[in-house]
Amino acid sequence: MVIVGAGHTGAQAAIALRAEGFEGHVVLTGDEEAPPYNRPPLSKSFLKSTSDAVSVAVRPEGFWAEQDITLQLGRRSVAIDRTARKIALDDGSELDFDRLVLAMGSRPRTIPTAPGIATLRTTKDALRVRSVLRPGARVILVGAGYIGLEVAAAACEAGAEVTVVEAAPDILRRTLSGATARYLQTAHERAGARFLLGSAPRTIRPTGVEMGSGENVEGDVVVLGIGVQPNVELAENAGLAVLDGVVVDEHLRTSDPNIFAIGDCARFPCAVTGRPVRLESVQNGTDQARHVARTLAGEATAPYRSVPYFWTEQHGHKVMIAGVSAPDDDVQVRGNLEDDSFSVFRHDAEGRLTAVESVNAPHDHVAARRTLGGRT
Incomplete structure (x- = not known):
């Protein structure tokens, strides 16, 4: 069994396989050097603490060996040979698989014309942002989604001067009702944050933005939070069905019955909405990881029907x-x-x-x- 993606979702799949009694070989591979860690705290408690990266680890260091789970870290999967059932890694090595789970996650959207702008996805990103969160620091958030607003809240609590820039006329426009969004915006404004809504930046620099109105907003750091894009290139190049995510059925199988996809990178039929969706949440990744593990261990035959849920805490x-x-x-x-x-x-x-x-x-x-x- 090979799991591509050593983030939270991939790690949960490996853990669940062992919990379900799967006795075969389990390999968890990912392109980061660090063992699996939890990402949600990076924009919440981690930014407000002095903890190191170990504090957000999914499991203690010795856990993986104890569970006979092989970690292949710092190696990027570059190709899937579906016929031979092999995965090529960027160091020239290959992994054989009987069943494959794709848990490749997503990555922050960036702006090609604005290199060097901070994003928040890895522990290195979070440590970089945390290093400037101090009283009087000028922090600019481009994008008023959950990540941007959670960083804004942490920055305000650290005593920084915070400006949130959003092209849409409202915050969290795609995901929340106007009532809840306005309530959260008011909470941020009471804490001292300034919002520039309904105007896209004309230019973005690592230490400032120029608005479409011509106003220049200077800062000590600019953090880009304009959403994410699913990591689907590996699946697409292997000929799997892809449409804003790797397309899976109600059992989380891809168009190849030997390959499953879960978490941020998967587009699945949602039991609540009755339509295909792709969700970016820890709960969704965890629930799908456990369902796939039960399926692969021969315990689950029912379709995946979990109710999605999500939470954020700000101020x-x-x-x-x-x-x-x-x-x-x-x-x-x-x-x-x-x-x-x-x-x-x-x-x-x-x-x-x-x-x-x-x-x-x-x-x-x-x-x-x-x-x-x-x-x-």
Whole structure:
């Protein structure tokens, strides 16, 4: 068994295989030198701490050998020979496989005309950003998605002067209702962050941006958070079906029955929405890793039907989302925004509940996951 991608999702697949009693050879390969680690803390607690990279490790160093899981780190997979069932690595070596799991994740979108701009994906990225988070530092975030806003919150808490630049007229436009997004923006503004919305930067430099209006915003660091793109090139070059992610069926199999894909790189049929989606969340990666492990160990025959959920914490406000909504879904707010505890219920055109956004309301979140799960 070979797992390509030694991030959180790939590591969870290897761990789950052993937990399910799989006794065959397990190889976990990835292009980073570091053993598998958790990425979500990099934009949250890790930025606000003095911890080293070991603190975000998925498991202690000796765990992998104890579980007889072979780590092939610092090696990039460059080609899949589906007929011979071999994977070529960039050092010239090859790995044989009976079954292959692709957990290649995603990478930050960059701007070709703006080299050297900080992004946040690896521990090295996080250490670079953390090194400038100090009182009086001028931090510019380009992109008002979850990563950018979590970095903005950490920077404000460190005493930095924070400016968030976003081309769209609202923050988190693709993923949250207007009510929840405005609530979070207000929380950031109360903490001192400045927002420049509805205007794309004309030029971006490592220490500043020039807005379309002509305004220059100078900083000590610029962090780019304009989304990610799935790592699908390996699958595409191998002739697997790809469409904004590696296309898989309800069992997470690709167009080759011997190859599975999970996590950020996989586009799968979502039981909640009834349509194919690609999700970027730890929960999704973990649930899919466990499902694939049960399938490969011969324990699972049912399709993958987990309810997606996600959370973010910014300035002490915890937002938890169950389900997947569309931008035009109906919005119903229950609770009072002024009480700092409310939920937003999203329904599609047919009146079906698609998602619930809960702000400092964990009971609503649990109930929403139970309700959505009862339909899948």
